[in-house]
Amino acid sequence: MMTMIFAVEEINRNPALLPGVTLGYHIMDSCDHIHTSLRALLSLLTHKSEKRHFPDDDRKSMRGNVTITKSTTDSGRCLTGSPITAVVGLASSSPTGAIAHILGPFSIPLVSYFATCACLTDKHTYPSFLRTVPSDLFQVRGLVELVKFFGWNWVGTVGTLDDYSRYGIQAFSNQFIQLGGCLAYHLTIPQSPTLGEIGAMADTLQSSNAKVVVVFASEVQLQELFSEFHLLLQGTLGFSFPGVYIPGLREFLLKVRPKAEPGFEFHNMLWEEVFDCRLETAFKFSAQENTTDSPERPVCTGSEDLSNLQSSYTELSKVRISYNVYKAVYAIAHALHDLLECGSVGATTAEAGCKTISFFFIMQLLSYLKRVNFTNQFGEKVHFEENGEPVPLYDIINRQKDSKGKIRFVKVGSYDGSVPMDQQLQLNQSKIVWTGGLSQVPVSLCSDPCPPGSRQARRPGEPQCCFDCLPCAEGEISNQTDSTECTKCPEYYWSDKRKVECVAGVDDFLSVYDTMGIILITLTLLGVVMTTVITTVFHHFRATPIVRANNSEISFLLLVSLKLCFLCSLPFIGKPSTWTCRLRQAAFGVSFVLCLSCLLVKTIVVLLAFRSTGPGSGAMKLFGPAQQRTLILCTTAPQVCLCAGWLSAAPPFPFRNPMYQASTGKIVVECRELWPAGFYLVLGYIGLLASLCLLLAYLGRKLPDTFNEAKLITFSMIIFCAVWLSFIPAHVSSPGKFTVAVEIFAILASSFGLLLCIFVPKCFIILVRPENNVKKRMNKSPR
Template sequence: MSLRGSVFLLMFCSGVCQIPNFGCRPGTPYSQRPFYMAGDVLIGGLFDIHIYFKTEAFYFSSPPHLQPRKISMLLEDFYNFLSLVFAVDKINRNPKILPNVTLGYNVYDSYVDLFRTVQGAVRIYSGNTKQFPNYNCDKYSVLAAVIDGMASPFSIQYSNIFSIYKHAQLSFISQDPIQNDKRQFPYFYRAVPSEKTLYSAILTLLNYFGWTWIGILCPDDDSTISAIKDIKKMFEEGGGCIEFIKVVPAINNYNPERIMDIKYTIANSTANVILVYGSKNYIYYLEQNVFISTIPGKVWIHTAESSFRMLITLNYTHINGSLHLNMHKVEIPDFIKFVQEVDPKRFPTGRTFTTWWDELCQNRCPFNSRRRNCTGVESGRIIDYSHCNLRYTAMSYSVYNSVYIVAHALHEMYQETLSKRLGDRNKLKFQDLKPWKLHRFLKKVNFTNTMGQRIYFNDDGIPTGYDIYNMAYLPNGTIVSQNVGCFSGDGTSGKQLNINEKAIIWERTFSKTPRSVCSEKCPPGKRKSVFKGKPVCCYDCLPCPEGEYSNKTDADICTRCPEDQWSNKVKTACSPMIITYLSSNDDIGIALSLMVLIGFFLSAGVLGIFIKYQNTPIVKANNRHLSYLLLTSIMFSFLCCQIFIGRPDPLICFSQQSIFGITFSVSVSSLLAKTFVVVVAFNATKPGNNLRKWTGAQLPKYIVLSCSAIQVSICSLWLVISPPYTQYDKKSEPGTIIVQCNEGSVIAFYAILGYFCILASICFVFAFLARKLPDTFNDAKLITFSMLVFFSVWVFFILTSHNAKGTSVVTVEVFAILASSSGLLTCMFAPKCYIIIIKPEKNQKKNLVTRAFD
């Protein structure tokens, strides 16, 4: 037994137990029992028919049960008791269940009060209107089981007491999963599903409307706090967040500061949906003190098993859109007829019960003394919220099933005992039975009730679903509570939610179905970025980086595209990358190819002119064979550019840089040979100079061959050690695969450039020194200018290539080759062609000052 239960029991005993007068007192034990019917076997009951609520603060200056309180009758809960009476009457008239045995009941009102609950429990066991713990004063009946209609905290306290007496306890309200533990609650059974099904219904409802940002109000008791922890965990695992959890008093213990704190929290919350979790009694206290239904702009989700008559306040306008989860109702055949025709004299008298009967019929429904026709119609006006129009509640159906469960278990136990006594009914008395053994037969209960529903116990109680009600205030002043959907499922599988969303009347603040989210959903193409220190539902939406995508809403991360694909513009999918290279079909490729052709044909034309006028002095000057070689190498320099234009394949990549390097080496070597010939030829004519031996016709050839051979050696070594290869560059340009040639060895590449730059430097020095030699056809000046152009172009290439990416690198190199080749062609041969074609009179031998070597 818990400490709290022990304290109440001790308080109770201290007030009623007198040691000298313990035990059963004389007198008829049945007198003055308000809810009693005699029988061979009794079904006990603890029902919340009235409710206490305080009129001023508790100071405990006197025993709690003597504190000033007001009593209010829970009008709809009286149906639960009537359902028990109806079921007992039906069973007693059924010859197939407990034949020759009369079923009775002994029910006490718990007043939603733990003290009254303990007091009622002891009275049920003692069989007297006075409580005598550990004494059974009822000599005429035997107690079989107790049906309780209390909220989970009270039901758990009652279980702790009841386990002492080993009687079966059936609850038609308590859903706390902790009571599934048969080691702790071996005699507890429930005629409703456990709270796990309710959790599932709540979460499915929130998920249906996309409400991921909610607040929670709950009473301050261990059972509910445990339930809220489970709901919070499941809700957050499903992607939801809770803005606040406000714990309200579990009893009617409100003060102005607490009321203002609750109102402030709700009114200033950004969540539009508030889950009010707890039994109807706590909700009743909350509404009576805080008037939560007057706070606008909120959707209230109630879990209280109630018709919500108690929730109405003087201001109805803000109750619109509130949703209530009630266990699925099943109409009990003939129950309404029973209620209409039952004689009120069978039940307690007094102001509160008279009020109930008045509510049922007088002034609201057509009435006569014996037959009531509660149609809900009076003078054409629909009675929308009188409990006479409720007909019954889901709890009444659970009570009805509970009575039949006990009856079927008693029947099986009776038959088994009778068979052991060989059918001698006269020797069998129910007092001889062992009621604490009833739970063995309860476990085996499996029958189909009069409504066609199969009744049996599983680990979570009796499976059932939930109805969803919408409470609204109509413009004509009518309050309606309409069924707008249902949830079916056992909480773990087969869950299904059906809602008629169009039938829901929302609070007037909302023009359409309300939304309740901390942040709007991130569309595809973006990902969530959670704010530091805030719940995961509060986030910003960031676009996916290049090369990544998200194709779903509220993606946590963006997914990287496959290696050969790239994200589209909106980052919602990947598409194959564009393969690019310096193509001859592109504008730049076409322009470069056209320049290659022009340069090639110009070089070929100049070569043709030189061959045609090969015997003229200007062609013969400075070695015409070197001029032919130079023009041929320039032609090939132009042509080698075409190797760089087009899709690179392994063979092209392997050879393009080597061909370019060797071709340019031949060109620069030819210029070096020309320069050397000019210098040697001039100085050889001076008296006493011994350079004449170097003026032979074979010298230029040796220069060209030796200088070119070194470049060929460098290229060969490069191709052997680290040859160039085809590379697919996916990083330089997003979404593009650049097919290009990788040099393999950058050192070797710059060694080739460096080598012919060294040759060009030597050539420039010699040409610069020989630029003023007295020769009309002296090539030194032309070579000097051509080397200046050559250096400028390749310095520009080296500087630009470091910053260029992708096809730009190839474009710059091709442009450098074209520019340097054009520079050599123009600087070296344009002046000579001008003389040959335009000024032929200057192309005379008499104009030669120095000797030309041919």
């Protein structure tokens, strides 16, 4: 109020602004209440105009003087006055909205210095409303940015029943939730809260795990609730208007003295408040007569010195809200200056001053006020945007306690809504002191952040900020904190142990450098060497009875086929390629069928030889060498045709199988069968020949020991069938490269079984018992 008076008097003393015109003012108390505000306004609008004279000023008083009404929170008497041209006020949004709604149709300018509700931006409802403070729309944006800057996503809100609080909290909540935040609770302070209501709200604040509270309310409204949390208020952050030092204002304020006459009620109330004394009854008027005067309080003399006080009234290093009042008065003065076409400084006496007019239309002043644009003595450019709003600029202040225990507000940053978004919020965190004198930013989260490698799992029925953290599944990653989902790795990639990075899968196959691969290659070469040695022995002793008696031609063909059986395991070792995938199964199938065809012929020869009447019988003539070769060819040809058709129509091909990544993190490189039935047909035909050989050999098991090869074939076929019957379930259940290893093992085991059971006993006789390798021993009859 005093700053407004100071500004009016300063303008009246300024020869450059409104020369020849004296401004007047009329102050009324809104009592921060809608009804009182409307009553005061109506009394001004309906009061008869009267000519006012101003002491110590001989300048002309004009009809249409700018009459300014000021809203305060003091509860003094509401005074009447002259009709008004412009209004400065009010402080609260709800009373301001009510006044603006009435003044709008009359185009009477209403310039508020503290009503920040975004609802007042609506120019259809409030066409004559302007303000020197930014709308809460910008304050809300700044609050949301501030809260998100510190990582607080779990906050409570406290408000009141007025428009400022209701619209502010609604806007904050909407924007905060859109950015992923959540509200833990919302408390509304009643207009006259009871002790029980205050206690219930205090319990909610204390019991909640939300450590941050966003408040939209005045200090007076919060006083009762936060009286129990005074220590907690230390360290709070708030948005404040930029402050300036106004020269001469402090000296002007210190001249205030109580007076026992109308118009000084506020001065008298201030005096009693700051000096804790009581004025004589002569200083009291109407509504103030029943104020609570304690007889124990000393009587005020009226000569007390305000300069010795330490209060907000005299602490004027920087004024913030009062500066908005100061700008409002000057904006009205400049608009009136432009409207009256006042001359500039330096003009002659005859030219100086404004046009002599008896009146002007109020809507003219409103039009000029909307277009006002000037730079004040503090270097700030004062103008209103299209919607009657100033440029949004805030100081961010921190409530701190100094070394003497006194609370002070320290500027720790700023928020400028007129610059690009990434530059709007500026903070100096090193200056911030948090609750309890801590320098560490408090944490306000419903749930701790989920570390990389995990994802959020919402808790049913709770806000989105309340969640559990679940580790990512195999093959999925999350490389950010608080990921809502895990990202599946691309094909042939796999998650590392921490589930934060996709790494390329390692090709896994039976390598020649693996221990298992080395062992299998060694066994293969051993089998080839043994077969070669036995072949050499048989060739060297090919003229001996034991070699000749066992059909040497078929024996040599059988040794060749066994060597092929050993060698066919080599394409299974190493990284699969197109040619190895096609060769491995075909070579395996043909080699073993050739081997079994030879065994089948040898078995038939043995049976025919000993079931007939003699070696030169007709049965042996019917199944001579030519017939034996034909049988081998006929039994081998179906397998050759099957493999050729299989490889031509649906050949196996190398394939990187990512299915086994789930357990090993490796990509198995294997030969994929386009037609799996082909492999089982090849294996089935081998089994058919093996079963037939086993059956025929079993029938000839009781032939003479010395000459009997059927018993050896029987043992070899039992081993062969046992190996391949065990192979099927082992092949199906073995993972990855072990599938190949199982098949190689079956090939080697069955090949060694045939080689050792059929040829080693004969080599033993040839090399160790040569006395038994004579024709006489070969023709010996069974006992």
